[in-house]
Amino acid sequence: MIEKNMTTRIYPIKIIPQYITFSGDYRATQSALMLASLAKGKTILRNAGTGVDTGRTIAFLQKLGVSLTRNESDIIVEGGDGINIPDDGALEYKGGVFTLSLILGMLAGMKRSCSLQYSELVNQDIVDSITGILNANGIDIFHEADSRMIIFRTGTEFPIEIKIMSSLSYLKNCLLMFGLVSGRSILIREIKVTDDTFQNYFDRFNCRIEIQRPKPVIKQDPVDPRKKIRTTGVDYKQEIKLAASSTLRKAEIELPPDSDMISALMTLAVLNKKSIKLENIPLDRVRTKFNNYLKGCGIEPTISERRTIGELPFGTVSLKGAELKVRKTAGEQASALIEDIPFMAVMASLGPGTSIIRGVREFSEWGIDPFNEIAENLEKVNAKCGILEDGLVIEGTNELAGADFGPFINPKVALAFFVMAMSGQGWSSFDNFDLISDHYPDFIELVQENAKSKVISRD
Template structure:
């Protein structure tokens, strides 16, 4: 077990560039692999999860190389994957597992996916159900709706799936299977989840559309595809990684941080709305509505210390910030007044049950927090104290409480700090540079 000690800081100053977006990095490898021709990816995130995706596609015969910092995927077309010799190792990556299930459901060979202990305890029934409805032959090896998953060839047909949850991973799995189906496939979700799949598939040549309904639900539709075509992808900075530095700039007196080239896709940028609601001093510079090479808006984000106040976070905003809730909870503990986080039961099925891990660790630091079935209630304004933080191998817990340690009195120790490598290997180095 590796541990990292964090001590209080004052007046953070500087300019940083954060690593590429994890969600977009995953998709660029996957879509490049099943496209015809070469896909060149710049600012690719070399975190453990994304490297698992690369390893899986290499196991299926896709040549993936590196040239002057760019990742080159030599795609073999929609039906160009080959049977892997052994089990596909997805590591700790739920994104790899769920999205690749959609792609593998349309292949002419059998495959098995398995990951580490954490991954193999996460629920996969949410993708097994719609993929099975499409005709996929997908089964949980141990019969517990978790990985390992075994997928055997089956003839796919288009369906309309009414998803009970707003989940980009569920939606993406179904849409990717839809590329191989015999007719239109559509997914309606109760709120619009992150839409990286729709944007990038469109740039690769897929016939895909989406519609936001008056009641807040959203439907994405895709037509069967003959071929996708390789693209140039510039991955924007990951807003989930930027969130920790946004929080540190807002919480530490005298701070002013400029965070370059951050993806500001509205389906991911819920934390920016929360910061605004809490009274944050944030300025957007060099905003670009769309980067044509990834279909994603970006901006430089200037953050200054602010006296934050509590707010209510819930409803359709939750899918746009679900990964940022641990660090939002830290912000709430330092803000004046009460913050209520609700409609976030999805937190229970992440790398850890994040309602429990956030509650456990904030209480250890002296915060007033009450867990609920679908979120938490935080009474802000209590001075945090240094504590021993149990990350439980959850990268977002480790990073969120490293930021809490910058504000807390005394030493904060992050257990299993190496887990940040999943999404942000340079996190502690960047933190020390400002």
């Protein structure tokens, strides 16, 4: 497991730093890097993410023979010349599960025997789930959970057609990458619409994915013929098709600012009841859902200066300081916000009343025991947190006291509690703060340089 680093003191922030910009979004950077490695010609990725996983992914692809050059905020990828497995067939990737799922799809599609050692930061259950489903679809892959080793043998010769029920996008992304590398057609029907970052980047590399969402129609209620019901007639939300022998072309891509750090800055303003204006941020599906969640909590985000950059909507989001209201979130709304649960949990801890987050069972596989990590650290500020079979119930407190936070395993959970520590009364200690500075260096820099007072002190 992760060794404890020196303890860091976090002091209450006095002025919310104004957002300027962040480096490239984590998921966007990882998606673009992996796709660029398969695209013929020179791809230029501008404003690439600066977190530690960017370097890990570059190093992994270089071991496979991909030519990559990093120059300040840009990455130049010379792809499309083939992926080469080392002679010993032994590979290692120590980054997060988002990229690991793409690597699984890539290696499974190559029809070459090899092994992959993965990180202790990745939940073994999600890897077990993905490899099990790949096996069921004719892909010869074996997972040794105890040693965190994945063994690849041969891929399937047949198209894949599958229905996915998970709220997480990892299996979908893995299959799309498998289809690209193997040349097989892929048909995915999602019961829940999951994060679409990876699939959206196919279009940026001139590769078309067909996405269809069933349209609802009005029909007679089979239970009560006097009534009409609105139904799609199917049990899935969207259908995603990747044609056989799909290929990618080189591209020049400006990556959007990091979504996690934007959520963290918004949460910091909300907890401190301060107003903030964030200019030129992406208004994608994740940001829209988070903004709608804030509305339900009594915060009224306003959006202005809308525009489109490279087919992605951007705009200015303004928040006004206000008292938080309790919120009950469940079902499709909760599953759509699964990536933002750490920020939702820390916001729920401030103020009287009970907030409930349900319908997110898969969040337990999102990281290493994230429900317990959140609950244990909320208890340290006298907020009561109960773990349900599919979520959390949180009874808030009127004042966030300083506390001894950590140690943490999940980077985004650590980021959320760093935000909480800056919003408390009195200083807090933070164990394993390097986890945040490694994954979110831009956020640390923004806070240190613009907060007008000492916020972080290393002992």
